[in-house]
Amino acid sequence: MQMEVRKLTVGYGAAWVLDQVSLQIGAGEFVGIVGCTGCGKTTLLKAMAGLLEVQDGEILLDGENIFSRRFDRAVLRRKVGMVFQYPEYQLFAQTVEKDVGFGLKYSRLSREEKQERVRWALEQMGFSYEEIKDQSPLSLSGGEKRRVAIRILVNKPRLLMLDEPLAGLDPMAREMFLEFLEGLTGQGVSVVMVSHNVDALAQHAARIIGMKQGKIVMDGSCQEVLGDSRALRTIGLLGSEAAQTAELLRANGVLPGSGLPVTYEALRDEIIGALTGEKGENR
Numbered sequence: 001m002q003m004e005v006r007k008l009t010v011g012y013g014a015a016w017v018l019d020q021v022s023l024q025i026g027a028g029e030f031v032g033i034v035g036c037t038g039c040g041k042t043t044l045l046k047a048m049a050g051l052l053e054v055q056d057g058e059i060l061l062d063g064e065n066i067f068s069r070r071f072d073r074a075v076l077r078r079k080v081g082m083v084f085q086y087p088e089y090q091l092f093a094q095t096v097e098k099d100v101g102f103g104l105k106y107s108r109l110s111r112e113e114k115q116e117r118v119r120w121a122l123e124q125m126g127f128s129y130e131e132i133k134d135q136s137p138l139s140l141s142g143g144e145k146r147r148v149a150i151r152i153l154v155n156k157p158r159l160l161m162l163d164e165p166l167a168g169l170d171p172m173a174r175e176m177f178l179e180f181l182e183g184l185t186g187q188g189v190s191v192v193m194v195s196h197n198v199d200a201l202a203q204h205a206a207r208i209i210g211m212k213q214g215k216i217v218m219d220g221s222c223q224e225v226l227g228d229s230r231a232l233r234t235i236g237l238l239g240s241e242a243a244q245t246a247e248l249l250r251a252n253g254v255l256p257g258s259g260l261p262v263t264y265e266a267l268r269d270e271i272i273g274a275l276t277g278e279k280g281e282n283r
Helices: 041-048 073-079 095-103 111-124 142-148 151-157 171-187 199-203 222-226 229-234 241-251 264-276
Strands: 003-012 014-026 030-033 058-059 080-083 159-163 190-194 207-212 213-220
Touching: 003 207, 003 229, 014 041, 014 213, 030 171, 030 199, 041 080, 041 190, 058 073, 058 111, 073 080, 073 190, 080 151, 080 222, 095 111, 095 142, 095 151, 111 151, 111 241, 142 171, 159 171, 171 199, 207 222, 207 229, 213 229, 222 229
Parallel strands: 030 190, 030 207, 080 159, 159 190
Antiparallel strands: 003 014, 003 058, 207 213
């Protein structure tokens, strides 16, 4: 599955929220989107999910323009899933199985096929189907609720978009959730995640897009984007804590002036290497 956004422009009244935005998402990519509040991140996700009218531009899903009159919107709903912030507030059914299976209510699948699809989705989320299917979703922990709330998985989307999915999660639940998302990319599912948690993206995303005032101003690998604390500050964000620490150490002559590490592990190895004169991978 591939999605391409071409010169997308979205406005509300006289204000432009997205201005000539272009990007590509490939199969199995984990892409993070960062930027200060109001820069257009959520609007971009909604447009890519086909939930907004646009003033100009195209969004191509596997080469087909989703805004074309000839485009089958059922294909978009099947291939693309969006999860809004705090999705667990939308849990409502008596059991986890009924909640996850709600999205299949009007499908043409048989009862047995629906059950197998729910079983598959729960297992993808890291649950035991037999252990959790009859539990109330409201009885689960915060991290468990967040995973169950991604019930869009039951439709087996090839592109999953999430808006601030880490908000409100404790560190352990956050790490489990990110590992869950990484597991999906290993199966060819593309993940696009809006987040203010720069360090989490540094650890898990392969590519970062930075936005400012409705435009994409940064697009590259984690090393390129999150390692550049000065550039991140121009879009209203600080760099990752590891990158900021490395920047201070270099400014005071502790580390050499080569590329900035963006993870704590890389920073640790570089500091030890500077002190011992050895490369981290050779120790």
